Amino acid sequence: MKGDLFISASAGTGKTYTISKRYLEIFEEAFQAGEEISVGEVAAITFTRKAAGEMKRRIVEGIREKTDPRWTGLLYSIPFAWIGTIDSFAGRILAENGALAGIDPGLRVEAAAGSSALVRRVALRTVWENEALAEPILRVAGLDDLLGALAVGVDGRGKVIAARPAGAVEGGLPLVEDPASAASLAEANRAFLELFRRFDGARRREMDRLGQTDFLGVLLALRDLLLDSPALRARLSGQFRYIIVDEFQDTDHLQKEIVDLLRGRKTRVVYVGDAKQSIYRFRGAEVEVFAEARREVEAGSGTVLELSTNYRSHPGVLDFANRLFAGIFDGAGISGGPEYSPVIPLPVAGKTGDLPRARILFHPEDEGKAAALFIRRMVGREFDFLDRKEDGSGGVNLVPERRKVRYRDFALLLRKLRGGTGDRYAKALREMGIPCYVVGEAGFFDLPEVRGLVSILKVLADPADDLAMTAALLSPAVGLDLQDLARLKARAKAKAIAGEGETDPEGRPRSPPTGSPGAPLFDALGGIEEGDLSPERARRVGRLREVLENFADRKELLTPSAILEEAAELLDYEAHLALADPLRRRTANLRKLMDSSKALDGAGLSLREVIERLDGSGLEDVEPASVEGEETDAVKVMTVHKAKGLEFPIVIVAETSWSDPATPPPFLLRRGGDGGSGPIFSLLPEEKAGEGTFLSEMAEEERRREAEEEERSLYVAATRARDLLAITLSGPKRRGARPWRDLLASIVSGEDGNPEVTPAFLGVLEVVRAADLEPGEDGPAPGGEGSAILPDLTLIDPMEVEDGSLRISPTRLVDPEEHQPFRPGRPPLASLRRQSWR
Numbered sequence: 106m107k108g109d110l111f112i113s114a115s116a117g118t119g120k121t122y123t124i125s126k127r128y129l130e131i132f133e134e135a136f137q138a139g140e141e142i143s144v145g146e147v148a149a150i151t152f153t154r155k156a157a158g159e160m161k162r163r164i165v166e167g168i169r170e171k172t173d174p175r176w177t178g179l180l181y182s183i184p185f186a187w188i189g190t191i192d193s194f195a196g197r198i199l200a201e202n203g204a205l206a207g208i209d210p211g212l213r214v215e216a217a218a219g220s221s222a223l224v225r226r227v228a229l230r231t232v233w234e235n236e237a238l239a240e241p242i243l244r245v246a247g248l249d250d251l252l253g254a255l256a257v258g259v260d261g262r263g264k265v266i267a268a269r270p271a272g273a274v275e276g277g278l279p280l281v282e283d284p285a286s287a288a289s290l291a292e293a294n295r296a297f298l299e300l301f302r303r304f305d306g307a308r309r310r311e312m313d314r315l316g317q318t319d320f321l322g323v324l325l326a327l328r329d330l331l332l333d334s335p336a337l338r339a340r341l342s343g344q345f346r347y348i349i350v351d352e353f354q355d356t357d358h359l360q361k362e363i364v365d366l367l368r369g370r371k372t373r374v375v376y377v378g379d380a381k382q383s384i385y386r387f388r389g390a391e392v393e394v395f396a397e398a399r400r401e402v403e404a405g406s407g408t409v410l411e412l413s414t415n416y417r418s419h420p421g422v423l424d425f426a427n428r429l430f431a432g433i434f435d436g437a438g439i440s441g442g443p444e445y446s447p448v449i450p451l452p453v454a455g456k457t458g459d460l461p462r463a464r465i466l467f468h469p470e471d472e473g474k475a476a477a478l479f480i481r482r483m484v485g486r487e488f489d490f491l492d493r494k495e496d497g498s499g500g501v502n503l504v505p506e507r508r509k510v511r512y513r514d515f516a517l518l519l520r521k522l523r524g525g526t527g528d529r530y531a532k533a534l535r536e537m538g539i540p541c542y543v544v545g546e547a548g549f550f551d552l553p554e555v556r557g558l559v560s561i562l563k564v565l566a567d568p569a570d571d572l573a574m575t576a577a578l579l580s581p582a583v584g585l586d587l588q589d590l591a592r593l594k595a596r597a598k599a600k601a602i603a604g605e606g607e608t609d610p611e612g613r614p615r616s617p618p619t620g621s622p623g624a625p626l627f628d629a630l631g632g633i634e635e636g637d638l639s640p641e642r643a644r645r646v647g648r649l650r651e652v653l654e655n656f657a658d659r660k661e662l663l664t665p666s667a668i669l670e671e672a673a674e675l676l677d678y679e680a681h682l683a684l685a686d687p688l689r690r691r692t693a694n695l696r697k698l699m700d701s702s703k704a705l706d707g708a709g710l711s712l713r714e715v716i717e718r719l720d721g722s723g724l725e726d727v728e729p730a731s732v733e734g735e736e737t738d739a740v741k742v743m744t745v746h747k748a749k750g751l752e753f754p755i756v757i758v759a760e761t762s763w764s765d766p767a768t769p770p771p772f773l774l775r776r777g778g779d780g781g782s783g784p785i786f787s788l789l790p791e792e793k794a795g796e797g798t799f800l801s802e803m804a805e806e807e808r809r810r811e812a813e814e815e816e817r818s819l820y821v822a823a824t825r826a827r828d829l830l831a832i833t834l835s836g837p838k839r840r841g842a843r844p845w846r847d848l849l850a851s852i853v854s855g856e857d858g859n860p861e862v863t864p865a866f867l868g869v870l871e872v873v874r875a876a877d878l879e880p881g882e883d884g885p886a887p888g889g890e891g892s893a894i895l896p897d898l899t900l901i902d903p904m905e906v907e908d909g910s911l912r913i914s915p916t917r918l919v920d921p922e923e924h925q926p927f928r929p930g931r932p933p934l935a936s937l938r939r940q941s942w943r
């Protein structure tokens with residue numbers, strides 16, 4: 106290969122497969138030419154750690170097939186290979202060379218701008234410590250919106266710092282029609298920018314204190330190091346012969362700049378991606394960078410490769426996808442959107458039934474129900490799945506494999522899990538006896554159930570730590586909301602003024618710290634009055650107070666795990682969590698926290714040190730407790746983002762009528778392409794702006810960009826299916842429904858009551874109506890008799906393991922006749938069984 110390589114190809118065409126192969130070919134070519142080559146000379150940058158792991162696995166498999174001893178040497182050096190995400194890549198270079206720039210080699214790189222727990226904590230503190238600044242903002246927006254906007258600001262990669270304050274007039278257009286609003290908006294904007302500056306400073310200091318840097322921080326540090334140190338740059342750019350970047354459509358200018366700085370005269374860069382799959386705009390991805398790289402490669406002596414054979418999906422799935430997406434991607438659009446070229450299926454050796462391979466699952470109101478009925482109908486039936494087999498002459502065929510459908514063949518993909526959408530679908534499935542689990546998004550220490558208990562420990566260590574108290578009160582341990590909290594804060598303020606509450610729980614006199622807006626929240630706990638909180642919440646606050654008092658004078662005598670155990674027990678935490686947690690995921694996480702804290706017991710750490718450890722500094726990677734694994738026979742519910750790069754036999758794209766109550770956002774944030782034009786925050790709801798104003802124009806552009814992102818997310822979702830693709834649909838379009846629904850308008854008509862496949866999709870798409878899947882009054886549902894186990898994962902029971910502790914087993918399904926595990930609010934067994942077996 107000469108020059109750079111640009112591989113642009115649709116989903117399922119073997120991009121990831123090709124890169125792993127390419128990696129091996131690089132060594133093969135060098136070995137054959139008798140050249141020395143080491144893993145240090147080839148960098149492969151992947152998008153997620155999971156993808157890096159998968160790539161290493163494939164490479165190791167490839168090497169094992171070789172017999173030449175030079176490959177054995179390579180095998181042993183694979184652990185040192187440069188295969189990983191861009192931030193781990195940058196982190197490694199900094200760790201190895203950072204001393205030059207005075208960078209701490211022990212620096213920990215966090216995936217995000219600090220954990221979201223950290224961001225939220227610092228945001229809250231900033232707002233409270235800067236009440237005067239926050240006030241004009243809170244006059245036009247809610248506290249939640251403000252906290253959200255601060256967080257969005259850091260997700261926007263800090264560019265906000267360079268923002269110019271939005272005045273009343275911008276670019277010749279008025280900001281809003283009404284001058285009074287314009288004035289208050291301008292004031293709020295100015296205040297917000299200052300508040301953000303303080304917040305971002307505090308966030309950086311907090312991360313520094315914890316020895317962390319963030320994703321952006323590490324990339325900026327590397328770029329600056331390369332710019333400031335020509336010697337290092339010369340050495341590194343001589344080091345890499347190849348730089349391969351996967352998922353390049355989700356990159357941004359800064360990452361491209363780093364690749365450019367690292368390349369030497371002899372370096373070849375391989376860009377791989379699919380502009381149709383760029384779905385990380387919210388995190389700063391700039392799909393335009395992909396197009397620019399392509400132009401660069403074309404203009405140089407490089408090669409542009411388009412892959413068009415799809416190795417993933419049944420021809421029937423592809424036939425449908427080709428028609429749908431040819432209509433959606435037309436090469437137009439504001440970001441110079443991609444054009445669709447149809448993919449070609451692999452040949453199928455033999456005949457497959459079960460056509461067509463694309464289905465619309467229709468229910469007049471409830472998409473969850475449509476999905477559940479369909480899954481129930483399918484499971485246990487014989488179905489033609491496809492396997493890939495080499496055809497003997499270097500090609501690959503799809504070979505039918507007839508077998509029964511299992512729950513784990515299904516992945517149900519949602520645009521967002523936010524706002525309980527995931528739980529809503531899980532509930533719809535479970536109500537029909539379908540085992541399922543929601544693949545989580547948050548890191549372990551961000552989980553509310555975990556954060557709650559750790560915060561309680563913090564309050565114990567320092568009762569005046571209002572932030573920890575806030576987190577504890579908002580966590581499921583107590584369950585207050587922001588309004589409750591505001592009332593408590595008002596009480597604390599009143600107490601401070603009245604001069605009460607001068608002692609802390611240990612009897613020491615205490616006055617509110619200077620500049621603090623009131624007495625610590627702790628003091629307010631005892632002074633709650635009727636009407637402040639609902640009786641249940643007041644009761645739980647009372648419990649928390651008892652717990653804190655109970656430990657006040659014993660905390661140094663107990664081990665941290667003993668405190669956690671006892672606190673959980675006093676709060677009746679496990680049972681409380683179990684109420685809304687039929688899968689016992691939360692309780693499993695609680696156990697995991699207990700186990701981690703036990704591991705720290707022997708280390709002789711102080712309570713504060715234990716808290717630092719448990720607070721998640723550097724532990725963000727910890728996964729939530731795994732209640733189930735890939736092998737569990739259950740339907741997976743997950744977001745499109747989580748499903749990226751993955752594939753499943755049967756995919757149900759659900760919540761197509763999803764609407765987002767948070768849109769239009771009260772905060773409008775615009776990021777300039779390469780930092781040129783700074784972002785502008787608007788704190789007024791967009792509808793107040795009026796037509797022809799600057800704000801409304803910005804909103805319109807934002808909407809168009811969002812709409813394009815929606816097209817791409819639908820594409821990613823639909824292209825995960827191997828054997829069957831189903832899309833749910835419900836009645837008439839709702840207000841505020843997002844673009845997915847419109848994008849599907851070309852495939853069915855008359856969806857309000859009786860949807861029909863449009864002529865263009867006849868033969869490749871079938872409408873499955875929920876009404877036809879509802880079991881009749883008598884007799885079992887068709888296909889239902891096939892399932893061999895009682896299909897209800899809610900019956901999973903903790904199981905005792907050798908050390909006497911209770912664990913949750915992924916596979917242990919309890920026989921309902923013999924065993925009745927504790928589950929508050931569970932329906933009587935008889936009705937449950939009827940539901941499941943009908």
Ligand SMILES: Nc1ncnc2c1ncn2[C@@H]1O[C@H](COP(=O)(O)OP(=O)(O)OP(=O)(O)O)[C@@H](O)[C@H]1O
Binds near residue numbers: 379382416417493
């Ligand atoms: N040449 C090949 N021979 C056999 N199987 C292949 C080949 N190329 C790809 N595959 C298989 O086809 C599937 C899709 O490949 P891969 O995941 O590499 O595609 P991709 O282009 O990265 O997809 P996406 O963009 O959707 O992530 C995988 O299961 C992969 O193992």
